Amino acid sequence: MGPVIEARGLTHAYPDGTTAIQDVTVSIDEGERVAVIGANGSGKSTLQLALGGLVEPTAGTVRYFDETTDAEAVRDRLGVLLQDPDDYLFNTTVREDLEYGPAQLGMSREAATQRVAHVAAELGLDALLDRPPFRLSGGEKQRAAVASVLAFEPDVLLLDEPFGAVDAHYRDRILKLVTDHEGTVVLFTPSLDVVADVADRVIVVGPDGSIAADGSVRDVLTDSTLLQANGLRPPATVTLFEGILDADDVPLTVSDARAYLLDELG
Ligand SMILES: Nc1ncnc2c1ncn2[C@@H]1O[C@H](COP(=O)(O)OP(=O)(O)OP(=O)(O)O)[C@@H](O)[C@H]1O
Numbered sequence: 001m002g003p004v005i006e007a008r009g010l011t012h013a014y015p016d017g018t019t020a021i022q023d024v025t026v027s028i029d030e031g032e033r034v035a036v037i038g039a040n041g042s043g044k045s046t047l048q049l050a051l052g053g054l055v056e057p058t059a060g061t062v063r064y065f066d067e068t069t070d071a072e073a074v075r076d077r078l079g080v081l082l083q084d085p086d087d088y089l090f091n092t093t094v095r096e097d098l099e100y101g102p103a104q105l106g107m108s109r110e111a112a113t114q115r116v117a118h119v120a121a122e123l124g125l126d127a128l129l130d131r132p133p134f135r136l137s138g139g140e141k142q143r144a145a146v147a148s149v150l151a152f153e154p155d156v157l158l159l160d161e162p163f164g165a166v167d168a169h170y171r172d173r174i175l176k177l178v179t180d181h182e183g184t185v186v187l188f189t190p191s192l193d194v195v196a197d198v199a200d201r202v203i204v205v206g207p208d209g210s211i212a213a214d215g216s217v218r219d220v221l222t223d224s225t226l227l228q229a230n231g232l233r234p235p236a237t238v239t240l241f242e243g244i245l246d247a248d249d250v251p252l253t254v255s256d257a258r259a260y261l262l263d264e265l266g
């Protein structure tokens, strides 16, 4: 399977001169599950915007599905969830926001209604559909924004911190929707505890906006030195079992840690 997104030498400087990402070369294959991690301000969101074709990079190129460098031409295949839900929700009701993507992309009215009903039910939005989006709580807004991206069933999800404002129940719901997604997933996040639930490959963005590491989820998440050098902390399970188990055996998720303990103690 070929790359769905291939970036070469991507650099982006904002108009005030801040260089947010530097010389990023990365290729995401169809069906891959990738987490892009990095400290606050490292450049994750800028990289997401550049990969999603929403900012023009200062240098470098992005190519999509091995066929075009025009992100607009493949807009219906890219589901770009921006970090700030307020960037999505601009219609008069939540329902209109959810129907906007499917309608723009030419999904039939019947298919769109069905799909919106499904994501709304999954994310607990049924009772909120007729409300203006600006009258939602922070977590509700985030759920509505996630729903609006999932509603049009894009092939590739580029999700910038979709769990930041939601409670544990909805974090699990969003995790399930993301893991059930049949296409490609790229998750941008500064919090490492969910990374192993979603990804099998991890890209670390360093403090200077360049790629500091790109490897398997186990290699990256168990490398405390690498993580600390880039302003990150390993997931809680790694901190707990580091030095007790070999890096190959350290549980990376809470459910794996629990299974290990039950096995040992039981
Ligand atoms: N519109 C902007 N104009 C100027 N500088 C910006 C702008 N947006 C972001 N930056 C700067 O670019 C750098 C990268 O920002 P970015 O938002 O990509 O980081 P991030 O890794 O997503 O951080 P966070 O974890 O806080 O979301 C930071 O130094 C930030 O201050």
Ligand SMILES: [Mg+2]
Pocket (backbone or CB within 6 Å): 044, 045, 046, 083, 160
């Ligand atoms: Mg960000």
